Amino acid sequence: MSVPNVAHLDPQRGGCCTVMPYCVGKLLELPVTTTQDYSLFHILNDYSIDLWQRQIDLIMEKHGLVSFIVHPDYITNNRERQVYEVLLAHLAKLRAESGLWVTTPGEVARWWRQRMEMRIIEDGDGLRIEGPGKERGRIAYASEQDGRLVFTLSEPLANEPAGCHRA
DSSP, rough: OOOOOSOTOOOOSSSSSSOOEEEETTTEOBBBBBOHHHIIIISSSOSHHHHHHHHHHHHHHHHHHOOOOOOOSOSSSSHOOOOOOOHHHHHHHHHHHHOOOOOOOHHHHHHHHHHOHHHHHEETTTTEEEETTTOOOOOOOEETTTTTEEEOOOOOOTTTOOOOOOO
């Protein structure tokens, strides 16, 4: 998690321009997709989660990775810690209501590495996924409806953990 998706507070363009993990050779990069705590508190002087909520909504619209960098030494005061607790409560609510997958960067990296090894195979029964972690994958069908891209997911597998995939 070293490259931001945009130059969040810089006066010039920058960033990797994606909210999805990507590879640079064998390196899997998880972009930083939200404003960092230092910038929020000390540059913007914002002690709410309003900006983070707007960023989360935009990223979820694109089915991307919502990632945060929170520095323990920046949340030692009550004011900052309370903002962080509100953020965690908001993420827990999204997990419960929207199926947001809340996990560690290491688990995200494991999933994306498995995902890159999977293949969609066509046989007499239709399409299926093969490869390590195939039990966690689902096939999505894209279509256009009223000028918007819409995804329809295949049925989840019986042993799929709840909340691991978002349409």
